[in-house]
Amino acid sequence: MSRDIMISLQFEHDVDFEEVLERLAKTGWEFVREENSLWYMTDFDWKELPLDGLTQAKLDMRAAYEAGETTGMTVRLPGGEFYANVMFHEDRRSVSLIPLLDYRTIERSPEFVDLGWYLENFRRPFRDFTILSTEASDHR
Template structure:
């Protein structure tokens, strides 16, 4: 059985905050509330130690991830599209001009080829809402191994 490695790498024309990305995507139906609650991480020790907390603590999580002392670290947060029943991890690189989206929650696949990720759906759901906050480019990949 093969596995897939799918992601979309976004580049912004200027640094963005996690809060700004979340706010832009919230208009399109995305939320920090996902099936496990709210999941996030700060990669201070190269451990990618994901934490989970209760819904209702969105503001506290966003404040933590956007804190000035965290700008030199990679941070991540899961976002979920309730209506579509899918979501994934957003990993923001140090400096915050780049972030990656990895579809890890109920990954959408192509109906005619379920082993492939439906990247077109994710691009449609993510690119347009991110344009107003300075989305400059993206690169999408879906690799089997």
Template sequence: MDVDFTFRKPIDVSVILSTLLDAGMRSSTEGREVAYLVDEDGMFEWRTAAEYQLNEVMRELGDPRWNDRVVGMTLFFAEAETGGDFLFHPGRESMSCVVGINPKLFQGSSRFCDIGWYLANLVPLLEPLGLSEIEARDSP
């Protein structure tokens, strides 16, 4: 399942990540490594860093020199064992949440994600930051 978020103007990656983390999302589970992406060459090679390096990683992802590249971080939702990759696209007017870690399924379904649950957790955080459009899809 993935959700694409579009904003009225370019967003600051560090601000978005801080907002999500301040709301209780986690960058790792049980003190494990932080997974992040700076797509320098189009190969989407993910990197890891120790959890204590989170602030350094966030500064790197927010560095303006990467504005024409995809950057991202894996985050886990508060009080849930579900998570996904938060990808920030070139130009920084859009980002995606690609849920791939223990997807929360729609009640009564054996394969479709509860898109509403994810939107209920993300939209209130992103709307004050200029969110203007949402597109969600699930193709199990």
């Protein structure tokens, strides 16, 4: 059985993916999928680079982003236990967080993903942005 979990933020103005990545980094997010590599996406094709390849990943993402494609990067959330994909959409006003397996769950109800925790961590770097809407979903 598949499970789709996503949190989306819709901003009032365009946001650049590099600004989003910078804000995430300043609040403790890391661009790592495995201890020695990072993963990023252009045109729905995931790629892997060594950790020192962040500059190259951003260049590839920039070319795709400017061509109007969705781009993304795998991140480790603050605390180091949980991973997610951050997706930057073509409209340039929406960004999504897609938690990866081994989700953080609600302690007293472990069958439920702790969407509030993910949402709080995802919104924190953008408190000074006008966010028009947030959406969180967990479909099983």
